[in-house]
Amino acid sequence: MIQTDSLTKRHGDIVAVDDVTIELGDGLTAIIGPNGAGKSTLLCSIGRLIRADAGRVVVGGLDVATTRSRDLARRLAVLRQENHLPIRLSVEELVGFGRFPHGGNGRSVHDRARIENALDLLGLEPVRGRFLDELSGGQRQRAFVAMALAQDTDYLLLDEPLNNLDPRHAVELMRLLTRLVTQRDLRIVVVLHDLNVAARYADEVVAMREGRVVAQGSVEQVITVEQLSDLFETPARVAEVEGRRIVLWE
């Protein structure tokens, strides 16, 4: 379980995350909201990539501010929205870094197995030896997700992982995430831009606006005309197609 307690983060005058107290359950949690709502800041604060100005974050019983970073990295993997590498690495090398928190140099039998599995799950076999700067944006995005998976954690935080992915790979990644939830008991928090994807795959939806959580609940509770029209300040329509919610804008 992930809990935040009065979490606050300011950037100068802007309060990016404003006194947020939430509890995120098991399964796949989607965070939605307009640009600048504070989704990335909240996710990165939970993943201790950003130091909060006030408040507390507890992930699986560990306070992220006081737990050794290494211990945390064995329980929690976090992937930011933008990923630029200052050095030249192959896909395989990048994924191998996911084994670092476990003290592995990436060469033991167990490490190899985890790396192969992550490459395989993200469909990166054909490009495993290629350098990241020679890949398409979508392939690179998948390589970073694979590194997070190789970290073999209980919690996975992903910030807009569908960026750059074509429909096929987007659908396949979301299916993979739901499989990981059921088969490996992974708890996943993912910032999603596409509301239809959130409606289709999320167990729980958290809506943010101006640094605050304005709604939290099941898809049926949050993906509604009133909530969405309010949240995005644009009249929304919600249709049901084959039993799924589809969001349309006026």
Place this chain on the structure above:
Amino acid sequence: MAEHTRAGAGTRPIASGAASGTTSARRRPAFGPGARIALLAVVAAGVLALYLFQDLPARWQYPLDLRGRTLAGMLLVAVAVGVSTVLFQTITANRILTPGIMGFDAVFMAIQVFTVFALGPVVLVATPPLVSWGVELVLMSGFVVGLYWWLFMGRRLDLHVIVLAGLVLGTVFRSITAFLQRLLDPDTFAIVQDLAFASFTSVDRTLLLPTAVLVLAALASLWPIRHDLDVLGLGEAPAIGLGVEHRRVVMHVIVVVAVLVGASTALVGPVMFFGLLVANVAYTMVGHRHSRSLPAAVLIGLIALVGGQWFLDRVLGFATELPVVIEFLGGVVFIALVLAGRAR
């Protein structure tokens, strides 16, 4: 940790794509990084032997002793500059900045000249060299660590801003040095002027051992964090995500870099582009893993210094100081890197 369902059992892969015959996409160069480092080591040993023993006269004691002194200085500088440059580029996540370009050594020179200016040239004569060396090093390292800690920690600076800041700082400290020098009387000026140019042929013998001890101590202190270095090279956020105690490790590295640059500058004087040259040749040859790039950078530096000095002395018979040539080459690499836009 809970036992998860392991491996592929039941989890279908995304886009298995072209299923077979794709492993050939992996690149296998003819000489692996290990072989290249071995090759560098052999060349370095050869150059060292050539420099030391070629054309020794019958009364060999004195020339050998002289060559040995120069060689020891070069060895220490190759280690200090190679290691400090690679580490600095790792923590700043770039390939064109070096402690030299960022003005580290300019700070050191300014402090040296300021000491002479404030306390008079007598201190240079009256104080035992070892004492002034120690005091200067502590002062300089402390100052540099404070300055660059303040500059780099906790902010996300654009690379261009950092380059500019470095160039400005370097210029400011060089100007301060030049200004103070003008205020000195001619005799003192001559002493100080000597400090401002790198020279391997006039190394102070008494400083060799303490410098060696300091450099070794700095290297030894890196041992416990050796595994963190590669991860650090991914950048701040990925490193934290993978469990590196980023602030602590970066602070440690900044101190090591400052000490190494200080040791090297105090021994032979400032070298600005040399580090850039060796670090980038090392990355090109053996990649970015520190277990390879650090030894490669040191060996390349050694070959460049000793080989260069040998070539100038014995082949060309020039009296040119080697640093002039090396700085020129390094400067060319710097411009090429900036133009090629490989700053990141």
